[in-house]
Every structure is written in structure tokens, then in C-alpha cells.
Amino acid sequence: MAGVSVLSAEELLSKRVQEMVLNGEEPPQLYICRDGDDTEDDSTLISPIPIIDMSLLSCSTRSTYEEELQKLKSALCSWGCFQAIGHGTPTSFLDKIRQVAREFFGQPMEEKKKISKTVVDFEGYGADPVPEEGQPLDWSDRLFLDVYPEDRRKYKLWPENPNSFREVLEEYTEKAENADRAHFQSHGERPDLVLGLKPHADGSGYTLIFQDEEGLQVQNNGKWFTVPKNPEAVLILMGDQMEIMTNGIFRSPVHRVLSNSERDRISVAMFYTPEAGKEIGPEDGLVGEERPRIFKKVKDYADTHWEYYQRGMRALHTATV
Numbered sequence: 001m002a003g004v005s006v007l008s009a010e011e012l013l014s015k016r017v018q019e020m021v022l023n024g025e026e027p028p029q030l031y032i033c034r035d036g037d038d039t040e041d042d043s044t045l046i047s048p049i050p051i052i053d054m055s056l057l058s059c060s061t062r063s064t065y066e067e068e069l070q071k072l073k074s075a076l077c078s079w080g081c082f083q084a085i086g087h088g089t090p091t092s093f094l095d096k097i098r099q100v101a102r103e104f105f106g107q108p109m110e111e112k113k114k115i116s117k118t119v120v121d122f123e124g125y126g127a128d129p130v131p132e133e134g135q136p137l138d139w140s141d142r143l144f145l146d147v148y149p150e151d152r153r154k155y156k157l158w159p160e161n162p163n164s165f166r167e168v169l170e171e172y173t174e175k176a177e178n179a180d181r182a183h184f185q186s187h188g189e190r191p192d193l194v195l196g197l198k199p200h201a202d203g204s205g206y207t208l209i210f211q212d213e214e215g216l217q218v219q220n221n222g223k224w225f226t227v228p229k230n231p232e233a234v235l236i237l238m239g240d241q242m243e244i245m246t247n248g249i250f251r252s253p254v255h256r257v258l259s260n261s262e263r264d265r266i267s268v269a270m271f272y273t274p275e276a277g278k279e280i281g282p283e284d285g286l287v288g289e290e291r292p293r294i295f296k297k298v299k300d301y302a303d304t305h306w307e308y309y310q311r312g313m314r315a316l317h318t319a320t321v
């Protein structure tokens with residue numbers, strides 16, 4: 001048909017979402033995955049996502065400590081995530097990371113493309129690798145970097161500009177102890193029909209996320225709950241490997257990112273994942289007569305998780321007994 005070009009997923013993913021937004025292009029068909037009418041069960045106004053004050057867990061009176069610990073346990077069992085405050089990382093430092101991330105994505109395309117990746121790689125600047133045919137694409141650009149152990153860092157993929165980027169990320173990973181991957185994401189502004197990130201659960205042990213605009217939603221009891229904008233908070237979200245290790249006591253929640261129609265959105269996620277080749281399984285103390293074993297021991301679950309993710313599926317069932 002004249003004037004209509006049908007690009008493949010590979011071709012689309014080699015183009016940046018940010019470029020399409022700047023050019024005022026409509027999202028191509030492969031990005032369209034919402035029918036726009038799932039707002040009904042959006043509980044966007046009041047978010048009951050639990051807030052935990054981590055400072056109360058270390059140095060307070062016994063009763064305050066126990067009360068907060070109880071709240072934490074119940075958050076992890078029912079939600080699988082919580083907004084952490086009092087975590088010891090000053091808001092000014094979180095702002096600094098958000099700022100370098102924004103500066104990075106705000107640079108001209110030629111600068112960012114110095115560290116761009118192909119559509120089959122993970123690490124570097126670009127889009128997620130091409131999913132299985134028929135899967136919608138995410139309306140977002142990412143900068144994905146391995147940060148730990150240090151010998152896995154590929155500094156040639158770390159941006160040179162803004163020039164404080166490297167120092168800030170090093171300082172953050174030092175504070176974030178043993179997080180293995182950092183990922184900076186820019187979700188292009190766009191109305192209802194595209195998703196910044198499709199519904200999924202993480203394949204990590206757990207994930208830390210902070211954002212500069214709303215967009216992230218967590219599913220609970222079949223409903224979507226928006227993670228409110230809170231500059232001092234970091235969302236701590238359990239991944240599938242935590243659900244396996246706790247024999248299903250802590251949940252690994254399904255979450256997604258809506259694209260914001262007013263502004264683009266930046267988020268920074270740190271993934272904590274057991275090292276490759278390490279076997280994980282339910283802790284002995286969490287398996288017994290009252291709580292029969294749900295999961296078996298698994299190795300390299302992150303790889304299995306990824307295979308299923310690319311098909312738009314969860315992988316947790318592959319770990320059940």
C-alpha cells in the first residue's frame with residue numbers, strides 16, 4: 001500500500017523510541033498492545049503499596065522494630081514489594097543519579113549511539129533484544145550495564161558523557177553492594193495504546209527501582225496499583241528467585257510500565273541476581289509438613305526466565321515440583 005511501510009521488529013528495534021517521539025511519529029503497529037479500556041480497574045488514586053521505614057529496622061526500640069518487621073513481612077507476602085524510605089541513601093544522591101540518567105538520554109543521538117548495542121545484545125544502549133514473533137514491543141529505550149562483579153564491567157559501554165556518569169554509577173554500585181546489573185530506562189511520552197514495559201515478573205532475586213515520574217504499576221489481586229512518585233523512596237521488588245528460595249512465602253509480583261502522555265519518564269533499576277551456575281532452591285527451614293515443598297532446586301533460572309519472557313510468558317512453573 002502506498003505510503004505505508006511495514007517494518008520488522010528488528011528494524012523497529014534498531015530505531016530509538018526517543019527518535020520516534022521527537023519526530024512526532026505514531027507508534028508502529030508492533031508497539032500497540034493495549035485496547036485502552038483497562039483503566040477501569042486502575043487504582044491510580046490511592047496507592048496502598050506498603051511503605052517501610054528501613055531505619056526503624058536497625059536502631060529503635062524493640063516494639064517499634066517488631067512492628068516494622070511485621071509490616072515488612074506482610075508486605076513481602078501479600079505484595080512482593082514495598083516502597084523503602086529511611087534506607088540510608090540520601091534523596092540528593094538519588095536525584096544525582098536521576099539527573100545523570102536524564103542528561104544521558106537528553107544528548108544527541110550520535111553521542112548515545114557511541115555505545116549502542118545490536119538488537120540481539122543485552123548490554124549497552126538500545127532496545128531489549130527482539131522478542132518472539134507476535135509479541136508487542138516496549139515503548140522505551142534502555143541503557144543496560146553489568147556492574148558486579150567488577151571484572152564483568154565493560155567500560156567501553158559506559159557513557160563518557162555526561163562525564164560524571166561513571167563516577168556516579170560507581171558510587172551507587174558501591175552503596176548498592178553486589179547488585180549485578182544497572183539499567184537506566186527512558187520511556188517515551190505517549191498515550192494509551194503502547195506500554196513502556198509489558199507485564200512481567202522479574203527473574204532476579206530482587207530488584208531496586210526508582211523513577212522520576214509515575215508509570216510503574218504492580219499487580220495485586222488482579223488489579224493494577226500505581227507506584228506513587230516519591231523522590232526519597234526506592235521500590236524494592238521481589239523477583240522469581242526469591243519466590244523460589246522462600247518456597248512461595250514471598251511473592252514475585254507482576255508489574256508493568258505505562259507510558260506517560262505528558263512527559264517522558266526515567267527509571268533506574270538495579271537487579272540482584274544469584275551468580276550464574278549457582279543452584280538455588282527453597283531454604284530448608286521453609287519446607288516442612290505444614291508447608292510442603294513447592295519449588296525444586298534450579299540453576300541459571302535467569303536464562304529460563306528470559307526465554308519465557310521473550311514469548312510473553314512467566315517461567316515460574318518450570319521451577320515447581
Ligand SMILES: O=C(O)CCC(=O)C(=O)O
Binds near residue numbers: 183197211267268269
Ligand atoms: O521502569 C521501571 O520502573 C520498571 C523496570 C522493570 O520492571 C524491569 O526492567 O524489569
Ligand SMILES: [Fe+2]
Binds near residue numbers: 201
Ligand atoms: Fe521488572
